[in-house]
Amino acid sequence: MEILKISNVTKKFGDFLAVDNLSMQVNEGVIFGLLGPNGAGKTTTIRMITNILFPDQGEILIMGEQINPNLKNKIGYLPEERGLYKKNKVIEQLEYFGRLKGLSQREANHRAKFWLNKVGAAGWENKKIEELSKGMAQKVQFVATVLHNPKILILDEPFSGFDPINTELIKNIILEMKANGTTIILSTHQMYQVEQLCDEILMINQGKVVLSGNLREVKKEFGTNHLVIEFTGNGDFLDNIEKSKIIDISANRVELRIEKYDEAQQILKNAVINNQITKFEIKEPPLNEIFIDIVSKSIGERNEKQ
Amino acid sequence: MILLANQSEKEMKSNKIWTIITFEFLTRVKSKGFILSTFLGPIFLIAIMVIPGIVASLSMEDTSKRIAVIDQTGEFAEKIIASDKSVFFATTKSMDELKKDLLDGSLDAFLLIPKNIENEGSATIYTQGGGGIGLIEKTENILSEIIREKRLTNAGVDKSVIDLVEKKVSINTVKVTKEGVQKDYTEFYSIFGYILGFMIYILMFSYGALVMRGVINEKANRIIEILNSSASAMEIMMGKIFGIAAVGLLQVLVWIVLILAISVLAGPIVNSVLGQTDMTSINNMNIPSATQPTPFEIPPIPLGTWIAFVFFFLAGYFLYSSLFAAIGSAVNQEEDAAQLQTPITMPLIIPILFMPAIMGNPDSPLAIILSLIPFFTPMLMTARIAATSVPFWQVTLSVVLTLLTLYFSIWVASKIYRIGILSYGKKPQFKDLLRWIKLAK
Numbered sequence: 001m002e003i004l005k006i007s008n009v010t011k012k013f014g015d016f017l018a019v020d021n022l023s024m025q026v027n028e029g030v031i032f033g034l035l036g037p038n039g040a041g042k043t044t045t046i047r048m049i050t051n052i053l054f055p056d057q058g059e060i061l062i063m064g065e066q067i068n069p070n071l072k073n074k075i076g077y078l079p080e081e082r083g084l085y086k087k088n089k090v091i092e093q094l095e096y097f098g099r100l101k102g103l104s105q106r107e108a109n110h111r112a113k114f115w116l117n118k119v120g121a122a123g124w125e126n127k128k129i130e131e132l133s134k135g136m137a138q139k140v141q142f143v144a145t146v147l148h149n150p151k152i153l154i155l156d157e158p159f160s161g162f163d164p165i166n167t168e169l170i171k172n173i174i175l176e177m178k179a180n181g182t183t184i185i186l187s188t189h190q191m192y193q194v195e196q197l198c199d200e201i202l203m204i205n206q207g208k209v210v211l212s213g214n215l216r217e218v219k220k221e222f223g224t225n226h227l228v229i230e231f232t233g234n235g236d237f238l239d240n241i242e243k244s245k246i247i248d249i250s251a252n253r254v255e256l257r258i259e260k261y262d263e264a265q266q267i268l269k270n271a272v273i274n275n276q277i278t279k280f281e282i283k284e285p286p287l288n289e290i291f292i293d294i295v296s297k298s299i300g301e302r303n304e305k306q
Numbered sequence: 307m308i309l310l311a312n313q314s315e316k317e318m319k320s321n322k323i324w325t326i327i328t329f330e331f332l333t334r335v336k337s338k339g340f341i342l343s344t345f346l347g348p349i350f351l352i353a354i355m356v357i358p359g360i361v362a363s364l365s366m367e368d369t370s371k372r373i374a375v376i377d378q379t380g381e382f383a384e385k386i387i388a389s390d391k392s393v394f395f396a397t398t399k400s401m402d403e404l405k406k407d408l409l410d411g412s413l414d415a416f417l418l419i420p421k422n423i424e425n426e427g428s429a430t431i432y433t434q435g436g437g438g439i440g441l442i443e444k445t446e447n448i449l450s451e452i453i454r455e456k457r458l459t460n461a462g463v464d465k466s467v468i469d470l471v472e473k474k475v476s477i478n479t480v481k482v483t484k485e486g487v488q489k490d491y492t493e494f495y496s497i498f499g500y501i502l503g504f505m506i507y508i509l510m511f512s513y514g515a516l517v518m519r520g521v522i523n524e525k526a527n528r529i530i531e532i533l534n535s536s537a538s539a540m541e542i543m544m545g546k547i548f549g550i551a552a553v554g555l556l557q558v559l560v561w562i563v564l565i566l567a568i569s570v571l572a573g574p575i576v577n578s579v580l581g582q583t584d585m586t587s588i589n590n591m592n593i594p595s596a597t598q599p600t601p602f603e604i605p606p607i608p609l610g611t612w613i614a615f616v617f618f619f620l621a622g623y624f625l626y627s628s629l630f631a632a633i634g635s636a637v638n639q640e641e642d643a644a645q646l647q648t649p650i651t652m653p654l655i656i657p658i659l660f661m662p663a664i665m666g667n668p669d670s671p672l673a674i675i676l677s678l679i680p681f682f683t684p685m686l687m688t689a690r691i692a693a694t695s696v697p698f699w700q701v702t703l704s705v706v707l708t709l710l711t712l713y714f715s716i717w718v719a720s721k722i723y724r725i726g727i728l729s730y731g732k733k734p735q736f737k738d739l740l741r742w743i744k745l746a747k
Contacts, residue, residue: 014745050535052728069538077535083528088333099325100536144532 003028003152003183004049009058011044011207018044020207021058026152026185026200031178033198033215034187037295041207042187043080046154049185050077062152073102076150080157080187082141084129090116090140091125094147101148108147115143119169134161142170146177153177154185159193171197191287203291205298211290222290226283227256227264233275237267258282322537323545330520330549335556344557348564371441373431374404374416382419382452389448408434417445424457491605496665496693498607502615503689507658510622510684513554514630514650518643520546521634521727530727539724543635544716547627554623555616562612607692614691614701618708622684625712626650632719635726636734636742646736653681661689668694678704680711718743 004026011019019041026032036042047053048060051067060067062074085093091112098108116122119139129137138161146153155174159167174197178184186198194201194215201218203211211218230253238246238254248255258264264282271277334340374397377383387394397404397416407413415433423429429449431442458468521543524530533542633646657676664673668690677686677696683704690696725742726734 014741047531047728052531052534072536075535077532079528079531079535081528081531083524083530083532085333085523085529086527092329092333096325096329097532097536099329100322100533 001028002026003063004185005059005061006045006049007059007061009045009048009055009060011041011048011053011055018207019048019055022204022207022209023058024202024209024212026183028183029178029181030199031174031184031186031197033194033201034185034204035189035191035194035201035291036204036210040204042204043156044207045204046077046156046185046187049152050075050154073148074151076101076145076148076153078142078145078153078155078158080160082138082161084137084141084144086130087128089126089128090121090132093129094140094144097144098147101150103148111147111149112143115147116140118173119143135163135166138162139166142173146173150182152183152185154187156187157189158186159188159190191291195287201287203294205295210294210298215287219284219287219290222285222294224257224259224285225261225264226285227258227267228279228281228283229254229256229267229271229277230279231271231275231277236274237270240270241267252278323541323548326533326537326542326545327549327552330546331552334516334550334553340553340557344560345564347557348561348568352565352568371414373441373445374399374413375419376401376404376416377419378421379419379423381456382423382449385452386417386419386448389452390444393444405432408432415441417449419449423453424460494605496668498611499668499689499692499694500661500665502611502692503661503685504658506615506619506622506685506688507654509554509558509619510626511651511654513550513623514626516553517547517550517627518630518634518647519640520550521631521723522637522640522643525635525637525727526639534727539727540720542727543628543631543720543723547624547631550627551620551623555620558616558619562615611688611692614688617705618684618688621705621708621712625680625684625708625715626654628712628716628719632722632726632739635723636729636739638730638733642733646734646739657682657685660686665689665693668696674700678707680704680708683708 002025004024006022006024009019009022010017022041022045034042034045044053048055049062049067051069051072062071065071088096091109094112094116095105095108098111099105103111113122113125116124119142121136121139121143124132124136124140129140132140142158145155153174158170158174162170171193174184174186186194188194198215200213201211201215202209211222213221226247232252235252235254238249241256245257246254247257256267258267261282268277268280371393373394375383375386375394376397377386383396387396394417399407401418404413404416408416411434415431418430418432420426420429429445431445433441454471455468458471459465463471524533524542530542537545629650630647633643633650636646637643660672660676660682664670664676664686667673673686673690676682677690678700687696687701687704691701721743722739725745726739729742
């Protein structure tokens, strides 16, 4: 069942078309990757979902309900640009943000403490934000986003500013929330994280959907697989392969782009004649490559039009 | 997760604007700056008003300085010394000896009354240098009184006539009201009106700027997007304006209470400090004390004046702070606000320039017209209400006009604010703001 449904939404700023007839739907309980280059219209889309901006045309339904101010309490939003009141104490702001999401003062206080503890920030309650490091402030910000147990959690670059340990911590919390039924919309440029976390993805460019669906299917459909061979020997089997297919080559390692599995088998057969194979692996195409392919393709199309 | 129970519907509907108001209010009220300015503000203000008066009075009665009197006529020394024994004393030393005493510091000053004083009328005070106006003025007053009396006697004027002439004339102004005749304090009320108008100016400006800085802070620190994902732009803007209004109102009420308390207590205290010396000098100079007003009598301030002050402060604050909020929402940092602010600060400053003219004649057509212009009303109408009896229709009209303008300014501001808070990038110009007003539906 879809928890969020956007139908034919358009948003203009003056003459600039930020979102162009966009439709998408997000199923309940998934982690949904919202991808796209800078200026693609991701933030505008998110702002319309969070009821900060209002679409010029089209319809946004959350849990079957037309978007309205009351739904704001069911959404948690971590904007890309972080910010907290520098002069206020951690607990004061968390209580404030919690109350703005409809919690009572007491409930907000309880949950703030619970979450601070969970992210390893117990005892920071009475510190002012200006006394905290950037990473510490990021944790407080994350707590402010999830404090009210949102049905939909929108995270814009949630890992920026975190060291690997804290990235892991936040990632585990995201997975835990998913397991508890929270739907998560993740917008990030870190394709590695998307591959690790997302069930479904949607890529937009220039306000339009350019790619969407289940992550595995998207990869199968749009990507070409990579073949990695590590070997000792003269490497003569490479002579028969088109130069354009070779992505990376060194003394005893080669990475190739292949269309079909049969092709890989043929290369393997040729290789074993004069070389000793130490590693043979067919890799899924990295999302990174699909991203670059699709974005540069659409830039090419735009240039042709002009 | 353990704590994440379902939220009750009641809590979901808890009023967001109320949450914002309380946060804005408590954050500021708890700050050191607020506590200091609230409690020290009126003390400082009163100190500015009262201390120069006390100091001047005390210096006039400066008893630390002693003056030797050389009287070449032999007629006046006794009377002068009798007028204030703590200051004047007789001497048998010659002028040269006295000059030496001055130089070695054993004498503060001496007064030389020449033989021809009755005709030429010029005595001389020799001092170590300076000596202060108080000393000279005091001596001059006493001496001229004595000489005048002598001249009149010489001219054969009867003692009873002299007494009549000597009797000081003072003007008592009396105000006629429906309730009857009462003592008039026109001058006091003018100054009081001036002070109230000026206070409204300072309050509107500083609290308006507080709103603007708050808006800029939320935008620059990227808090606004989180707030806006929880509450509407209108709720955030009005919550902030109301919250800071509550801070201002609290401060003003504390001030009024403190001022009333101090003014009730200050009169007796100041008088008891000054009282004794005043009485002796008055008695010595044979001035009937009944004509002398008590130095620190504070006339009654009608409740209506205080109500007008609070009302127009709030109305003016809402009017200007909504516009300040709009400007704050448009810029990315405080420095950029200066240019856009000018159209708001101009109407704030203009009434201050007209204030002296208006307080000079608070019932003039100029005063009436200016005080009816909504952007000037808060300062000028309050000042006029304090200073004079403003006709009811003028007060009513000014209230209606101000409220209409207030409504309009909040409407315009909310449109600019809604778009402004999400607009980063280049510094906005005025035409951008106008475009945003049109853009916001």
